Amino acid sequence: xxxxxxxxxxxxxxxxxxxxxxxxxxxxxxxxxxxxxxxxxxxxxxxxxx
Numbered sequence: 001x002x003x004x005x006x007x008x009x010x011x012x013x014x015x016x017x018x019x020x021x022x023x024x025x026x027x028x029x030x031x032x033x034x035x036x037x038x039x040x041x042x043x044x045x046x047x048x049x050x
Contacts, residue, residue, distance in 0.1 A: 024050055 022034070027050050036044040 024048075 029050050031047065031049055033045070033047045035042050
């Protein structure tokens with residue numbers, strides 16, 4: 001009796017090839033708003049405190 005081969009497949013999310021770093025230690029104390037823009041449209045908006 002022959003064993004059936006199982007074919008396993010998986011997909012990994014695409015890994016970004018470029019990185020952007022924000023050094024929060026270099027910022028003064030206060031409230032900040034970070035906006036990420038693509039083609040003049042805000043795609044992500046977040047606020048944070050230092």
